[in-house]
Amino acid sequence: MSDRVRNIAILGSTGSIGRSTLDVIAASNQQLRVVGLTANSRLAQLCEQARQFQPTWIVAANPDRASAFNWSAKPAHAELLLGSAGIEALVARPEVDIVVAAIVGSAGLSGTWAALEAGKTVALANKETLVMAGPQVMQLAREHGAKILPVDSEHSAVFQALEAGRRRDVKRIILTASGGPFRRHTVAQLAQVSVAEALAHPTWDMGPKITVDSATMMNKALEIIEARWLFDLEPDQIEVVVHPQSIVHSFVEFRDGSVLAQLSPPDMKLPIQYALTYPERWDCPSPKLDLATAMSLDFEPPDLDRFPAIGLGHEVARVGGTAGAVLNAANEAAVAGFLGGQLSFTEIVPACRSVLDNHQFEASPTLEKLIELDNWARQEVTRWVCT
Ligand code: NAD
Ligand code: MG
Numbered sequence: 001m002s003d004r005v006r007n008i009a010i011l012g013s014t015g016s017i018g019r020s021t022l023d024v025i026a027a028s029n030q031q032l033r034v035v036g037l038t039a040n041s042r043l044a045q046l047c048e049q050a051r052q053f054q055p056t057w058i059v060a061a062n063p064d065r066a067s068a069f070n071w072s073a074k075p076a077h078a079e080l081l082l083g084s085a086g087i088e089a090l091v092a093r094p095e096v097d098i099v100v101a102a103i104v105g106s107a108g109l110s111g112t113w114a115a116l117e118a119g120k121t122v123a124l125a126n127k128e129t130l131v132m133a134g135p136q137v138m139q140l141a142r143e144h145g146a147k148i149l150p151v152d153s154e155h156s157a158v159f160q161a162l163e164a165g166r167r168r169d170v171k172r173i174i175l176t177a178s179g180g181p182f183r184r185h186t187v188a189q190l191a192q193v194s195v196a197e198a199l200a201h202p203t204w205d206m207g208p209k210i211t212v213d214s215a216t217m218m219n220k221a222l223e224i225i226e227a228r229w230l231f232d233l234e235p236d237q238i239e240v241v242v243h244p245q246s247i248v249h250s251f252v253e254f255r256d257g258s259v260l261a262q263l264s265p266p267d268m269k270l271p272i273q274y275a276l277t278y279p280e281r282w283d284c285p286s287p288k289l290d291l292a293t294a295m296s297l298d299f300e301p302p303d304l305d306r307f308p309a310i311g312l313g314h315e316v317a318r319v320g321g322t323a324g325a326v327l328n329a330a331n332e333a334a335v336a337g338f339l340g341g342q343l344s345f346t347e348i349v350p351a352c353r354s355v356l357d358n359h360q361f362e363a364s365p366t367l368e369k370l371i372e373l374d375n376w377a378r379q380e381v382t383r384w385v386c387t
Contacts, residue, residue: 005030005031005032005033006031006032006033006097006098006276006277007033007035007095007096007097007098008021008025008032008033008034008035008036008096008097008098008099008100008276009034009035009036009037009038009057009090009091009093009096009098009099009100009115010022010034010036010037010038010100010102011038011087011091011099011100011101011102011103011108011111011112011126012038012039012040012100012101012102012103012104012108012125012126013037013038013039013046013049013102014039014040014041014042014045014046014049015102015103015104015207016205016206016207016268017100017102017125017151017207017268017272018037018039018100018102020267020268020269020272021100021102021123021272021276022034022049022052022053023269023285024269024272024273024276024284024285025053025276026053027283027284027285028282031282032276034053034054034055035055035056035057035093035095035096036055036056036057036058036059036090036091036093036096037049037050037053037055037057037058037059038058038059038060038061038086038087038090038103038111039058039059039060039061040060040061040062040065040103040107041062041065043060043065043066043069043071044073046058046060047071047073047074047075048073050074050075050078051073051075054075054077054078055078056077056078056079056095057078057079057080057081057090057093058074058078058079058080058081059080059081059082059083059086059087059090060080060081060082060083060086061083061084061086061087061103061107062083063082063083066080066082084110084111087110087111087114088110088111088114091111091114091115091118091120092114092115092117092118096115096118096120097120097121098120098121098122098123098275098276099111099112099115099120099121099122099123100122100123100125100151100272100275100276101115101122101123101124101125101126101129101151102125102126102151103126104126104128104207104209104210105126105128105209105328105332106128106129106132106325106328106329106332106374108126108128108129109126109128109129109132109133112124112126112129112137113129113137113140113367115146116137116140116141116144116146116148117140117144117146118144118146119144119145119146120146121146121147121149122141122146122147122148122149123149123151123272123275123276124148124149124150124151124152124275125151125152125272127152127155127222127223127226128222128328128332130225130226130229130230131222131225131226131316131324131325131327131328132324132325132328132329132370132374133324133325133367133370134225134226134228134229134230134320134324135229135320136367136370137229138229138230138232148230149274149275149278150230150271150275151268151271151272151275152223152226152271153249153250153266153268153270153271154175154176154223154227154249154250155223155226155227155230155231155250156249156262156270156271156274156275157176157248157249157250157251157261157262157271158173158175158227158231158250158252159231160262160274161250161251161252161260161261161262162231162252164252164254164258164260165252165254165258165260169254169255169256170233170237170252170253170254170255171237171253171254171255172233172237172238172239172252172253173227173231173233173237173238173239173250173251173252173253174239174240174241174250174251174252174253174259175220175223175224175227175238175239175240175241175250176240176241176242176243176246176248176249176250176251176299177217177219177220177240177241177242177243177302178201178202178203178204178214178242178243178244178245178246178266179217179242179243179244179302180201180202180214180215180216180217181197181198181200181201181202181215182197182198182215183242183244185306186306187305187306187346190306190345190346191344191345191346193215193344193345193346195338195339195341198211198212198215198338198345199211199212201214201215202244203244203245203246203266204246204266204268208339209332209335212335212338212339212348213331213335215345216307216309216345216348216349217302217307217309217310218309218312218313218331218335218348218349218352220240220302220309220310220313221309221310221312221313221314221316221327222313222328222331223313224238224240224310224313224314224317225313225316225317225324225327228317235314235317235318238314238317240302240310241299241300241301241302242299242300242301242302243297243298243299244298245295245296245297245298246266247263247264247265247266247289247295247297248261248262248263248297249261249262249263249264249271250262263289264286264288264289265286265287265288265289267286267287268286269284269285269286270284270286273286308349308353309349309352312327312349312352312353312356316356319361320363321361321362321363321364321365322359322360322361322362322365322369322370322373323356323359323361325365325370325371325373325374325377326355326356326359326373326374326376326377327352327356328374329373329374329375329376329377329378330351330352330355330356330377330378330380330381331348331352332378333351333377333378333381333382334347334348334349334351334352334381335348337351337381337382337385342385343385351381351384351385354380354384355377355380355381355384358380359373359376359377359380
């Protein structure tokens, strides 16, 4: 174990990644300490987490919800901050060593941005940040000497496998995908998928948005784009293979043909912990691979006709510019439309395609432009739903 306690702020502590991060911290023998927690809607749960983990600050991201909430259960010592300004103030505090970016969607951008600007190490679960503004975010991290460590299991696997060789000797990476609950569905069956079916993932237990993204395979599209910026790879160096058991989390192939993989049972505590302890490895509360029990590992190519999101991911990774922000926002709005019953499952990806094709592309946008297009793309999807 390290000789110094690491102080952690968790953005999105009430979500699936946030709760797994707290499990990792609880098992760390006080080597990891919570100094800040943030939540959007589950404020009673936030107070309960604050009672257990004793952070110095808690942030209620939505000021209206915060003012309607009875804070009598908040521990007295925890200072309450509000809104995006509260999140931005928290991540810049000198007491914070590592920021876990676990807010879902483009709402996660501003906190991650503020953390990088303050030169912090960011354990990045919020892939949407890199999809939306990959070059800008990576540039900001370089300018401020901040580190971005991946939490996404595939990117953590690639990050670990990359340590085996020199960057210039990397030929390609292969991201694994579970294929989601509809891996064997026909196009006709996909059109009939219900919200409850889409929310039942076979191998991973995650928040609703990423669970739907996994079912459409848009999650893999977002991960192709995430990998492109995070590892500075050419889009044609990033491939996808379907691996239903979710044991191999990704591969790196070097120029001599050696392929390295990272394996572990599907549980986010391991990649979260590695981002918090890097470059050290500590005992981890996640389940271990049991090779004494018979198992098989299957791999098959993705079906790009039934799951057109993957093609969209490669295309957006190739063109860059404003395309990532538009794809991301269109997808967030389309998934919300599907969960709200206004859009069918098979309309999600075509809605994204249509918004992407109709946007005014710019190759080198400012952050303001990306945020403007994020809003525009959401409205376009709403229009698409209504026509
Ligand atoms: P979730 O829905 O379970 O949790 C989301 C968290 O974000 C909650 O704490 C919520 O309070 C907060 N939040 C939501 N909207 C907000 C807003 N507008 N402002 C501020 N806070 C807000 O999501 P999750 O599954 O934990 O995923 C979080 C992120 O991690 C996503 O970007 C997802 O793609 C990524 N990720 C998740 C997993 C996983 O296993 N769950 C794996 C890899 C990557
Ligand atoms: Mg992933």
